[in-house]
Amino acid sequence: MADTSSPNRRVRAERPLSPHLQIYRLPLTMLMSGFHRVTGFGLYFGTLLLAWWLLAAASGPNGYAKFEWFIGSIIGQLLLLGYTWALIHHMLGGVRHLIWDTGRGFGPQEREWLARATIIGSLSLTLIVALISYLFMGGVR
Amino acid sequence: MSGGTSKNFRTPLGLVRGRGAARSGTEDFWLQRVTSVAGIPLTIMAIVIGMLLLGRNQAAVAQIVGSPLVAVIMLGFIICTVLHMKIGVQEIIVDYVPDESMKLTLLLANTFYCWAIGLVCVYAILKMSFGV
Numbered sequence: 001m002a003d004t005s006s007p008n009r010r011v012r013a014e015r016p017l018s019p020h021l022q023i024y025r026l027p028l029t030m031l032m033s034g035f036h037r038v039t040g041f042g043l044y045f046g047t048l049l050l051a052w053w054l055l056a057a058a059s060g061p062n063g064y065a066k067f068e069w070f071i072g073s074i075i076g077q078l079l080l081l082g083y084t085w086a087l088i089h090h091m092l093g094g095v096r097h098l099i100w101d102t103g104r105g106f107g108p109q110e111r112e113w114l115a116r117a118t119i120i121g122s123l124s125l126t127l128i129v130a131l132i133s134y135l136f137m138g139g140v141r
Numbered sequence: 142m143s144g145g146t147s148k149n150f151r152t153p154l155g156l157v158r159g160r161g162a163a164r165s166g167t168e169d170f171w172l173q174r175v176t177s178v179a180g181i182p183l184t185i186m187a188i189v190i191g192m193l194l195l196g197r198n199q200a201a202v203a204q205i206v207g208s209p210l211v212a213v214i215m216l217g218f219i220i221c222t223v224l225h226m227k228i229g230v231q232e233i234i235v236d237y238v239p240d241e242s243m244k245l246t247l248l249l250a251n252t253f254y255c256w257a258i259g260l261v262c263v264y265a266i267l268k269m270s271f272g273v
Contacts, residue, residue: 064199
Protein backbone atom coordinates (compact mmCIF):
# COMPACT_ATOMS: atom_id res chain seq x y z
CA MET A 1 0.00 0.00 0.00
CA ALA A 2 2.73 2.41 0.98
CA ASP A 3 4.64 1.52 -2.13
CA THR A 4 1.84 2.35 -4.56
CA SER A 5 1.07 5.71 -2.95
CA SER A 6 4.70 6.84 -3.06
CA PRO A 7 5.08 10.02 -5.12
CA ASN A 8 8.41 8.81 -6.51
CA ARG A 9 6.92 5.74 -8.07
CA ARG A 10 6.92 6.13 -11.83
CA VAL A 11 3.69 5.00 -13.32
CA ARG A 12 4.30 3.35 -16.63
CA ALA A 13 1.62 4.18 -19.16
CA GLU A 14 0.01 1.03 -20.48
CA ARG A 15 -1.21 2.85 -23.58
CA PRO A 16 0.11 5.52 -25.88
CA LEU A 17 -0.77 8.93 -24.48
CA SER A 18 -1.01 10.79 -27.76
CA PRO A 19 -1.48 9.76 -31.38
CA HIS A 20 2.23 9.71 -32.06
CA LEU A 21 3.63 8.44 -35.33
CA GLN A 22 6.17 6.18 -33.61
CA ILE A 23 3.32 4.41 -31.86
CA TYR A 24 0.50 4.37 -34.37
CA ARG A 25 0.45 3.64 -38.06
CA LEU A 26 -0.80 6.44 -40.28
CA PRO A 27 -4.32 5.66 -41.45
CA LEU A 28 -6.04 7.93 -43.97
CA THR A 29 -8.30 9.46 -41.32
CA MET A 30 -5.27 10.56 -39.29
CA LEU A 31 -3.53 11.87 -42.40
CA MET A 32 -6.62 13.91 -43.27
CA SER A 33 -6.73 15.27 -39.73
CA GLY A 34 -3.16 16.46 -40.21
CA PHE A 35 -3.98 17.81 -43.68
CA HIS A 36 -6.78 19.90 -42.19
CA ARG A 37 -4.42 21.61 -39.80
CA VAL A 38 -1.60 21.94 -42.33
CA THR A 39 -3.86 23.38 -45.03
CA GLY A 40 -5.35 25.78 -42.48
CA PHE A 41 -1.90 26.93 -41.45
CA GLY A 42 -0.87 27.27 -45.08
CA LEU A 43 -3.94 29.35 -45.86
CA TYR A 44 -2.99 31.58 -42.92
CA PHE A 45 0.04 32.73 -44.90
CA GLY A 46 -1.63 32.30 -48.27
CA THR A 47 -3.99 35.10 -47.23
CA LEU A 48 -1.00 37.41 -47.76
CA LEU A 49 -1.43 36.68 -51.47
CA LEU A 50 -5.08 37.71 -51.28
CA ALA A 51 -4.21 40.88 -49.36
CA TRP A 52 -1.51 41.75 -51.90
CA TRP A 53 -3.89 41.14 -54.80
CA LEU A 54 -6.61 43.38 -53.33
CA LEU A 55 -4.17 46.10 -52.31
CA ALA A 56 -2.50 46.02 -55.75
CA ALA A 57 -5.86 46.26 -57.51
CA ALA A 58 -6.80 49.20 -55.26
CA SER A 59 -3.46 51.00 -55.71
CA GLY A 60 -3.35 51.28 -59.51
CA PRO A 61 -1.92 49.85 -62.75
CA ASN A 62 1.74 49.92 -61.64
CA GLY A 63 1.13 48.07 -58.40
CA TYR A 64 -1.11 45.59 -60.19
CA ALA A 65 1.54 44.95 -62.84
CA LYS A 66 3.96 43.87 -60.11
CA PHE A 67 1.40 41.48 -58.66
CA GLU A 68 0.58 40.10 -62.12
CA TRP A 69 4.27 39.56 -62.81
CA PHE A 70 4.66 37.60 -59.55
CA ILE A 71 1.49 35.53 -59.85
CA GLY A 72 2.33 34.79 -63.50
CA SER A 73 5.76 33.40 -62.58
CA ILE A 74 6.21 29.69 -61.94
CA ILE A 75 6.46 30.25 -58.18
CA GLY A 76 3.35 32.44 -58.25
CA GLN A 77 1.41 29.87 -60.27
CA LEU A 78 2.41 27.08 -57.90
CA LEU A 79 1.45 29.21 -54.89
CA LEU A 80 -1.91 30.04 -56.47
CA LEU A 81 -2.57 26.38 -57.27
CA GLY A 82 -1.50 25.36 -53.76
CA TYR A 83 -3.65 28.07 -52.21
CA THR A 84 -6.65 26.96 -54.27
CA TRP A 85 -6.18 23.32 -53.28
CA ALA A 86 -5.64 24.19 -49.60
CA LEU A 87 -8.77 26.37 -49.64
CA ILE A 88 -10.92 23.64 -51.19
CA HIS A 89 -9.41 20.89 -49.04
CA HIS A 90 -9.86 22.88 -45.84
CA MET A 91 -13.45 23.67 -46.85
CA LEU A 92 -14.28 20.00 -47.47
CA GLY A 93 -12.46 19.00 -44.27
CA GLY A 94 -14.56 21.63 -42.52
CA VAL A 95 -17.76 20.08 -43.88
CA ARG A 96 -16.54 16.76 -42.44
CA HIS A 97 -15.98 18.41 -39.07
CA LEU A 98 -19.45 19.97 -39.18
CA ILE A 99 -20.95 16.53 -39.86
CA TRP A 100 -19.03 15.22 -36.85
CA ASP A 101 -20.32 18.15 -34.78
CA THR A 102 -23.84 16.82 -35.26
CA GLY A 103 -22.70 13.51 -33.75
CA ARG A 104 -22.79 11.63 -37.05
CA GLY A 105 -20.11 10.03 -39.19
CA PHE A 106 -17.97 8.42 -36.48
CA GLY A 107 -18.45 4.80 -37.58
CA PRO A 108 -15.43 2.92 -39.02
CA GLN A 109 -16.81 2.86 -42.56
CA GLU A 110 -18.26 6.36 -42.38
CA ARG A 111 -15.07 8.06 -41.25
CA GLU A 112 -13.05 6.16 -43.85
CA TRP A 113 -15.52 7.21 -46.53
CA LEU A 114 -15.42 10.83 -45.34
CA ALA A 115 -11.62 10.87 -45.38
CA ARG A 116 -11.55 9.53 -48.95
CA ALA A 117 -14.25 11.95 -50.08
CA THR A 118 -12.24 14.85 -48.64
CA ILE A 119 -8.99 14.12 -50.47
CA ILE A 120 -10.53 12.87 -53.73
CA GLY A 121 -13.01 15.76 -53.70
CA SER A 122 -10.38 18.41 -53.05
CA LEU A 123 -7.99 17.12 -55.71
CA SER A 124 -10.67 16.77 -58.39
CA LEU A 125 -12.31 20.12 -57.61
CA THR A 126 -8.91 21.84 -57.74
CA LEU A 127 -8.23 20.18 -61.10
CA ILE A 128 -11.60 21.38 -62.40
CA VAL A 129 -11.00 24.93 -61.15
CA ALA A 130 -7.50 24.98 -62.69
CA LEU A 131 -8.72 23.56 -66.02
CA ILE A 132 -11.61 26.01 -66.30
CA SER A 133 -9.26 28.85 -65.37
CA TYR A 134 -6.78 28.00 -68.09
CA LEU A 135 -9.16 26.86 -70.83
CA PHE A 136 -11.98 29.38 -70.48
CA MET A 137 -10.86 32.23 -68.29
CA GLY A 138 -7.55 32.88 -70.04
CA GLY A 139 -5.48 32.01 -66.98
CA VAL A 140 -3.06 34.58 -65.66
CA ARG A 141 -1.52 36.77 -68.32
CA MET B 142 -18.02 30.41 4.89
CA SER B 143 -19.86 33.68 5.40
CA GLY B 144 -18.35 34.28 8.87
CA GLY B 145 -15.86 37.08 9.46
CA THR B 146 -13.24 34.60 10.67
CA SER B 147 -13.04 32.92 7.27
CA LYS B 148 -9.64 33.36 5.59
CA ASN B 149 -11.29 33.47 2.20
CA PHE B 150 -12.46 37.03 1.55
CA ARG B 151 -13.85 36.22 -1.83
CA THR B 152 -17.56 35.66 -2.17
CA PRO B 153 -18.76 32.57 -4.05
CA LEU B 154 -19.83 34.89 -6.89
CA GLY B 155 -16.39 36.53 -6.93
CA LEU B 156 -14.79 33.09 -7.21
CA VAL B 157 -16.68 32.05 -10.30
CA ARG B 158 -16.80 35.36 -12.17
CA GLY B 159 -14.52 35.62 -15.18
CA ARG B 160 -14.04 31.88 -15.36
CA GLY B 161 -16.29 31.47 -18.34
CA ALA B 162 -19.88 31.11 -17.33
CA ALA B 163 -22.34 28.95 -19.17
CA ARG B 164 -22.35 29.63 -22.92
CA SER B 165 -19.53 32.17 -22.86
CA GLY B 166 -16.61 29.83 -22.07
CA THR B 167 -17.08 28.27 -25.49
CA GLU B 168 -16.96 31.57 -27.35
CA ASP B 169 -14.02 30.66 -29.60
CA PHE B 170 -15.35 27.16 -30.20
CA TRP B 171 -18.72 28.53 -31.27
CA LEU B 172 -17.28 31.38 -33.39
CA GLN B 173 -15.08 28.83 -35.19
CA ARG B 174 -18.22 26.84 -36.12
CA VAL B 175 -20.17 29.95 -37.15
CA THR B 176 -17.33 31.14 -39.39
CA SER B 177 -16.87 27.66 -40.86
CA VAL B 178 -20.56 27.43 -41.82
CA ALA B 179 -20.52 30.96 -43.26
CA GLY B 180 -17.19 30.16 -44.91
CA ILE B 181 -18.61 27.43 -47.15
CA PRO B 182 -20.76 29.63 -49.46
CA LEU B 183 -18.35 32.59 -49.11
CA THR B 184 -15.36 30.47 -50.17
CA ILE B 185 -17.19 29.04 -53.18
CA MET B 186 -18.24 32.54 -54.25
CA ALA B 187 -14.75 33.95 -53.67
CA ILE B 188 -13.21 31.20 -55.85
CA VAL B 189 -15.73 31.92 -58.64
CA ILE B 190 -15.05 35.68 -58.37
CA GLY B 191 -11.30 35.02 -58.49
CA MET B 192 -11.69 32.88 -61.60
CA LEU B 193 -13.83 35.52 -63.33
CA LEU B 194 -11.13 38.13 -62.68
CA LEU B 195 -8.24 36.08 -64.06
CA GLY B 196 -6.29 37.88 -66.76
CA ARG B 197 -8.24 41.12 -66.51
CA ASN B 198 -6.42 44.42 -66.20
CA GLN B 199 -6.29 46.55 -63.05
CA ALA B 200 -9.09 48.91 -64.07
CA ALA B 201 -11.47 46.02 -64.79
CA VAL B 202 -10.55 44.19 -61.56
CA ALA B 203 -11.00 47.35 -59.46
CA GLN B 204 -14.35 48.04 -61.11
CA ILE B 205 -15.68 44.52 -60.64
CA VAL B 206 -14.38 44.04 -57.06
CA GLY B 207 -15.68 47.51 -56.22
CA SER B 208 -19.18 46.79 -57.51
CA PRO B 209 -21.66 46.41 -54.63
CA LEU B 210 -22.46 42.70 -54.79
CA VAL B 211 -18.88 41.52 -55.34
CA ALA B 212 -17.54 43.94 -52.72
CA VAL B 213 -20.00 42.72 -50.09
CA ILE B 214 -19.22 39.08 -50.85
CA MET B 215 -15.47 39.72 -50.69
CA LEU B 216 -15.82 41.71 -47.45
CA GLY B 217 -17.78 38.81 -45.98
CA PHE B 218 -15.15 36.32 -47.15
CA ILE B 219 -12.31 38.41 -45.68
CA ILE B 220 -13.95 39.04 -42.30
CA CYS B 221 -15.04 35.43 -41.99
CA THR B 222 -11.58 34.16 -42.97
CA VAL B 223 -9.71 36.46 -40.59
CA LEU B 224 -11.90 35.55 -37.61
CA HIS B 225 -11.58 31.85 -38.44
CA MET B 226 -7.81 31.86 -38.98
CA LYS B 227 -7.15 33.82 -35.79
CA ILE B 228 -8.83 31.16 -33.67
CA GLY B 229 -7.31 28.33 -35.73
CA VAL B 230 -3.73 29.47 -35.37
CA GLN B 231 -4.32 30.39 -31.72
CA GLU B 232 -5.28 26.75 -31.24
CA ILE B 233 -2.11 25.59 -32.99
CA ILE B 234 0.02 27.89 -30.80
CA VAL B 235 -1.46 26.70 -27.50
CA ASP B 236 -1.10 23.11 -28.71
CA TYR B 237 2.57 23.23 -29.63
CA VAL B 238 4.21 26.05 -27.62
CA PRO B 239 4.68 25.11 -23.97
CA ASP B 240 6.89 28.08 -23.03
CA GLU B 241 4.67 30.75 -21.49
CA SER B 242 6.47 33.88 -22.73
CA MET B 243 6.96 32.46 -26.22
CA LYS B 244 3.31 31.45 -26.28
CA LEU B 245 2.15 34.94 -25.33
CA THR B 246 4.46 36.51 -27.91
CA LEU B 247 3.11 34.28 -30.65
CA LEU B 248 -0.50 34.84 -29.57
CA LEU B 249 0.11 38.59 -29.74
CA ALA B 250 1.76 38.25 -33.16
CA ASN B 251 -1.19 36.15 -34.33
CA THR B 252 -3.67 38.82 -33.26
CA PHE B 253 -1.67 41.60 -34.95
CA TYR B 254 -1.21 39.59 -38.15
CA CYS B 255 -4.91 38.78 -38.46
CA TRP B 256 -5.90 42.39 -37.79
CA ALA B 257 -3.35 43.63 -40.33
CA ILE B 258 -4.59 41.25 -43.03
CA GLY B 259 -8.19 42.14 -42.25
CA LEU B 260 -7.56 45.89 -42.29
CA VAL B 261 -5.57 45.81 -45.53
CA CYS B 262 -8.17 43.75 -47.36
CA VAL B 263 -11.17 45.69 -46.06
CA TYR B 264 -9.47 49.02 -46.85
CA ALA B 265 -8.59 47.88 -50.38
CA ILE B 266 -12.13 46.69 -51.11
CA LEU B 267 -13.69 49.87 -49.71
CA LYS B 268 -11.25 51.99 -51.72
CA MET B 269 -12.27 50.20 -54.91
CA SER B 270 -15.93 50.56 -53.96
CA PHE B 271 -15.86 54.27 -53.21
CA GLY B 272 -13.17 55.10 -55.73
CA VAL B 273 -11.33 57.57 -53.51
